Amino acid sequence: MNVWLFGYGSLIWRPDFEFLDRRQARVHGWQRRFWQGSHDHRGVPHRPGRVVTLVPESAGHCDGMAYLLDSEVAHRTFEALDYREKNGYEQVEVCIEFSPSEQVDGIVYIAPTDNHAFLGPAALDDMAAQIRICEGPSGKNSDYLFDLAAALRTLDAHDAHVFELETSVRMISMNGSGEESAR
Ligand code: SIN
Numbered sequence: 001m002n003v004w005l006f007g008y009g010s011l012i013w014r015p016d017f018e019f020l021d022r023r024q025a026r027v028h029g030w031q032r033r034f035w036q037g038s039h040d041h042r043g044v045p046h047r048p049g050r051v052v053t054l055v056p057e058s059a060g061h062c063d064g065m066a067y068l069l070d071s072e073v074a075h076r077t078f079e080a081l082d083y084r085e086k087n088g089y090e091q092v093e094v095c096i097e098f099s100p101s102e103q104v105d106g107i108v109y110i111a112p113t114d115n116h117a118f119l120g121p122a123a124l125d126d127m128a129a130q131i132r133i134c135e136g137p138s139g140k141n142s143d144y145l146f147d148l149a150a151a152l153r154t155l156d157a158h159d160a161h162v163f164e165l166e167t168s169v170r171m172i173s174m175n176g177s178g179e180e181s182a183r
Contacts, residue, residue, distance in 0.1 A: 035120050036118060038050065132173060
């Protein structure tokens, strides 16, 4: 059977796998948060960056992109994604909504709150300062945030948490005070 995969972070703008179809989608009962530590992509072990995960919020929702994977190649795609998302993420089954009258079952990668790399919430300015200075093998943590914000704008999807962080990182960069406050 073909499988739907929901992406809400880097999988929105950098799906490095084959897919049969791609559709904007929403999951309910979850919200996107920059609460997951990244030691392997946007940070390093002694200075982890912050990337997104989904945390439960009964009244919340998260907009992203759903990809339809061909049954013939889905196992290889998931093997590669298990490696890409290895720092604390696991596959979770979700209901993916294309519209209120069209929903499908699918898979999403979520880093649960009890994973070893989970950082959890912090003050907006502190998260922004951390994102501004961190960098890892996949690039700057700030580019991950800016690329996500740009991708959400392309989808016309509003996410106050992401857009407020983006504004805060840009402000700190203009004022040049991020490094000091992140130490
Ligand atoms: C996702 O994009 O769905 C998972 C989190 C990430 O890789 O940024």
